[in-house]
Amino acid sequence: MSSFALHFDTIILIGMGLSFLLNLFFYVSNINKQVSLLITSGVMAVSYFTSNHLFLMDNTSWVYLDWIMYDIVTILIIYAFHKVKSVEFSTAAYYVFFGLTINTLLFAGMLFDTIALDEKEPWFFWYLYTFTVNTVDIIMISVLILNRDFLLLKRLKFLYKNE
Template sequence: MAFLYCLVKSINTPHKSSLYLAAIMLCSYVLSDYLYIVKHVYLNWIFYDFLTIAFIILAIKKAFVTPSLPAYLIIIGLTINSLLVSLIYYDLYILGTIKEWWFWSFYSISINMIDLLMVASLVLNLDPVNINRYTQTITLKDKSGISNE
């Protein structure tokens, strides 16, 4: 959905950085669901996270993607996701843990929250210009005496 939103938003604009980031993320998630490079699903997700980070860095170096807050948030989010996935893989397959414990819930909530934040950073296009515009809009509404309730 973030890709479609970025596609529609970038049709008549010269700035396509969010669209390219969303396309890289879309390709990564679709390929990781259908194309298994390694045997275990968790190792596959780790591989695709690092591959996605590499593509984003390459896109920044080739100037397809501007080095912006959404790009950095996605790189940080994918790094944290791959760390959490590697820990859950270690817990399940190396240690052989079969009894549920707090980390499994932490893993599930964290992965979903990080994915949601990455999508939100693409949709909101969190760059300094937009953040400044959002804060000025909020400040103007507060000063105008209009209640936020």
């Protein structure tokens, strides 16, 4: 893995951790009492920390399977916490569900490409994967901090419900 990728990965990890600490501070200080933000940012910080530190960077394609499992488990844990606590999903929670789903699909594509197709040389999909996963991670961090629907995803939800 290149040096830039390791550094960018660290920035994403720090962003997830700081979004949780910021939401924790807002919650404790009575600035923002949205439990959904606290749950979502906390689970995301733990998930990204563990997925970043509990696998070997041995350059195998099977790491994509690990990341698929981490994202699925993260979605399920966030969903379960909200249901158990009877907490309404925040905008950030919806964005995290959407973002982790996109990342999971891309991880599955990379797993298929590198294992089933035995592709060893970078091609268009690899570049699309890299750009999209990093962009989605930055969007999730931004939404965990701002809790704003700046991509208008909620409009898509309402369009779907009206049909």
